[in-house]
Amino acid sequence: MSTLYSVDKTENNTARVGGHAAWATEYDLATNTYRALDVNTNTFCAGGNQLGNGSWINVGGNQAVTTGGVADADVNITAATTNSGAYDDLSGGRAVRIITPCTDDSCNWTEDVDGMPTNRWYPYVETLEDGSVIIIGGELWGGYVNSVNQMQNVPTYEFWPTRGDPVNNTFLEVTQPTNLYPLTWLLPNGLLFMQANWQTTLLNYTTNEETALPNITRAQRTYPSSGATAMLPLTSANDWIPTLLFCGGMDPVRDDWDTFKWKVVDTNTSSSCVSINPTEDNPQWVDDDDLPENRGMGNFIILPDTRLFLVNGVSKGSAGYGSAAWAINQSYGQDPVMRSAYYNGSAPSGSRWQTEGLPESTVGRLYHSTATLLPDGSVFIAGSNPNADVIDDANNATYVYKTEYRAEIFYPDYYDQTRPTFTGLPSSISYGGDYFNLTIPEAGMLGKQPSQVVVSLMRTGFSTHSMNMGMRYIEMGSSHTVYSDGTVVMHVGQMSPNPALFTPGPALLFVTIDGVPSVGQEVMVGSGVIETQPLGVTSVLPKSAKLTTAYNATTAGTTTSSGTTTSGTSGSSSPKVTTAASTTSGAESAHQVRLAFGAVALGLAFLLI
Ligand SMILES: [Cu+2]
Numbered sequence: 001m002s003t004l005y006s007v008d009k010t011e012n013n014t015a016r017v018g019g020h021a022a023w024a025t026e027y028d029l030a031t032n033t034y035r036a037l038d039v040n041t042n043t044f045c046a047g048g049n050q051l052g053n054g055s056w057i058n059v060g061g062n063q064a065v066t067t068g069g070v071a072d073a074d075v076n077i078t079a080a081t082t083n084s085g086a087y088d089d090l091s092g093g094r095a096v097r098i099i100t101p102c103t104d105d106s107c108n109w110t111e112d113v114d115g116m117p118t119n120r121w122y123p124y125v126e127t128l129e130d131g132s133v134i135i136i137g138g139e140l141w142g143g144y145v146n147s148v149n150q151m152q153n154v155p156t157y158e159f160w161p162t163r164g165d166p167v168n169n170t171f172l173e174v175t176q177p178t179n180l181y182p183l184t185w186l187l188p189n190g191l192l193f194m195q196a197n198w199q200t201t202l203l204n205y206t207t208n209e210e211t212a213l214p215n216i217t218r219a220q221r222t223y224p225s226s227g228a229t230a231m232l233p234l235t236s237a238n239d240w241i242p243t244l245l246f247c248g249g250m251d252p253v254r255d256d257w258d259t260f261k262w263k264v265v266d267t268n269t270s271s272s273c274v275s276i277n278p279t280e281d282n283p284q285w286v287d288d289d290d291l292p293e294n295r296g297m298g299n300f301i302i303l304p305d306t307r308l309f310l311v312n313g314v315s316k317g318s319a320g321y322g323s324a325a326w327a328i329n330q331s332y333g334q335d336p337v338m339r340s341a342y343y344n345g346s347a348p349s350g351s352r353w354q355t356e357g358l359p360e361s362t363v364g365r366l367y368h369s370t371a372t373l374l375p376d377g378s379v380f381i382a383g384s385n386p387n388a389d390v391i392d393d394a395n396n397a398t399y400v401y402k403t404e405y406r407a408e409i410f411y412p413d414y415y416d417q418t419r420p421t422f423t424g425l426p427s428s429i430s431y432g433g434d435y436f437n438l439t440i441p442e443a444g445m446l447g448k449q450p451s452q453v454v455v456s457l458m459r460t461g462f463s464t465h466s467m468n469m470g471m472r473y474i475e476m477g478s479s480h481t482v483y484s485d486g487t488v489v490m491h492v493g494q495m496s497p498n499p500a501l502f503t504p505g506p507a508l509l510f511v512t513i514d515g516v517p518s519v520g521q522e523v524m525v526g527s528g529v530i531e532t533q534p535l536g537v538t539s540v541l542p543k544s545a546k547l548t549t550a551y552n553a554t555t556a557g558t559t560t561s562s563g564t565t566t567s568g569t570s571g572s573s574s575p576k577v578t579t580a581a582s583t584t585s586g587a588e589s590a591h592q593v594r595l596a597f598g599a600v601a602l603g604l605a606f607l608l609i
Pocket of ligand 1: 044045368465
């Protein structure tokens, strides 16, 4: 059972809640039904991520609006005053919204309309080592880009829960006009990698020191160019060293993005891919294989077999909409790319992209579309609305790009294969400590060798604007014991005692054998509380062994002396440890599988796939 939480912008959806149009839902994939959730603030272009306690946070947005996205007369309207306009909404610029997923229809978004001291439209949200979040940048009221002359830049970051006043950030002061949703990743060394406009920096968010890195090459990747971006899977093969990949976007004709002087919608998007290894000495941008076709607003989804799936986007133009004379109706992008692609980062250079056998979609996914991995390894795709309000056949039949309410599911090539199965997942995974065991029955091994088994943890991220904030894959260190009846027990190390490598909160655990993943099972990483995480010592794995005795559930895992070891190899090492250990106690909690879905202009009434 999977449930998606979607957040739209304030607009005239047919779904209703609390006497007004609904712009948030809980969607049950199993029954293809949804429950409208009563969000009152305007969530237009908010940011979001997963907290260490299992809740989802969604922050910022825009002023209260009425029909057509037009600002209400009282744009600062908040809970202290009366809701207004056609949609009965409140200003969302300073709002902090939280939902804790549930299985009984009891949960709703809680909204603090004064949750931040400043408006933030297009803020980036990244989860930190203690399961709190840093909220970065944005602007006050919205606009196509963050133009210098509009005087609405918000060049600060702050935290939730709050750690005091917002902190000024030089990088955000020098990267206008394309520093909305500044692309940010927490690195294993605790620094924040930030990329916006052409610039790149490393931010120490505790000392506010910045270290400039070389400018990104060949194209801009931040909104509104909106390249596809991801941290590549952290694996034993790459020694858990992070590489950040940026594909597509646009090399703008004008760096000021002046829509009076440049027909953005007729400009080709980029086919370039570049990557950087930001924790190396002297990091440099390097070219990666070009995309199969040029694409802006592409969305990378990490698959549990470590490939990336690329979907959505356009071949011409940019994200955003508006009243420029050259717009396609309101859209600043056109010619949707219907073909998706796989990227295999472990393939030799020149052969990393694969498009053979991939079906083409018939649904264009332009501005405000989304995608997310589901626990069964498929990819859920939805949304598209490059317009200020709902556009449909009834109110604007001639529009080229209408509001898209159809959702799709993409099934990767492994989907219909027999899947690995496993049992024994604990309710939580700690930072360091004793290893745990997963049991794979003989049938679950698919006839493969235990050396082909990979155990990984994944986060789907909060999907919006071609980004999945918080999306991450990490391979767990493991070794194995094989029994005479073919049962394999995987000994899996706890997460390295470094929460910056993989921050606390719910994650999906996959067992993948020779490229075929199991269905992911949810597990809490860390204490389940937003706090400095208890750290143990790095797990010590037993040597891999092959026993002459059959598997016995009551003795397995406690000892390997029940049989004769006929072969032994050392288990793969655990991810690098960069922090020392100390321990405090923390509560553990288990959570149901839930994925949040941060879509603006995402349809609320999904059609059957
Ligand atoms: Cu937007």
